Amino acid sequence: MPYISTKTNIAIPKEKEIKIKERLGKAISILPGKSENWLMLSFEGDSSLYFQGKSDKPIAFVEVKLFGKSGGEAYDKLTSEISKILKEELSIDPGQIYVKYEEVSYWGFNGSNF
Amino acid sequence: MPYISTKTNIAIPKEKEIKIKERLGKAISILPGKSENWLMLSFEGDSSLYFQGKSDKPIAFVEVKLFGKSGGEAYDKLTSEISKILKEELSIDPGQIYVKYEEVSYWGFNGSNF
């Protein structure tokens, strides 16, 4: 039950989005017990974002929401991998990327909560 | 002080959005002490979403954010009702819907925090 949203101020070409989708589908396994089988993804390009008062470079804000807790070490590895993916696929400098985690206690699927 | 955002990869026709708005306005009373009088809603159709690596079916990601805590039983009932509403109004299969809860400690309204 993880969810990753990727918001950036640059356009996300469809073929890049699909590539990132595939790579995030693999990366999510860094979190114990998580896999693409439960992963929902959201992409939002051409957003109005500012970092350090500026918007002249590519910027990304990534939110990872997961049911339960995976621990700081796993999150650290995932941040590294997500940053690598966005760098390689969209040329976003990791110094312009925030990856934020939310551990969720109540999460519903198929009409009831886990 | 609840807020419900509904994000989906399909279009949300205006008349459906209004219907869902009305039904969520009733459903929110499932949470003790909450009512449409304090409910804020957000709708986002035609979003780029993937679930289980695919985007060929209708998908929805719903976030329920509330000030304080209502307890797991109430959230479970609300998940059931929200899934029912999205199934009936937008034909989204509950097996393609995540409903995520966030209990919020600090919430501002009218210039100051509760």
Next chain:
Amino acid sequence: MPYISTKTNIAIPKEKEIKIKERLGKAISILPGKSENWLMLSFEGDSSLYFQGKSDKPIAFVEVKLFGKSGGEAYDKLTSEISKILKEELSIDPGQIYVKYEEVSYWGFNGSNF
């Protein structure tokens, strides 16, 4: 490592967005140790929002996400300032604005977590 997203149902003219960006860049210093040097901002105008079942007035939903905790008193001051900014720049009545806080335990930047 704060992030503030501003979502509203009215249009945000570019010159107003820049003004709000500048003012939020100053306001963030209300939170101890935070500054525009670490601030990421997101703006989303013309969103589909409802408050109290209606969408005929300007509405705003603001999310403040920060690494760590700043304490209720600082959040209260920030809510007051954010509401003032949105009132003055976009004529949104503070009684139509929610400002929600999220204290984040895991936050990544530049490829690794803080």
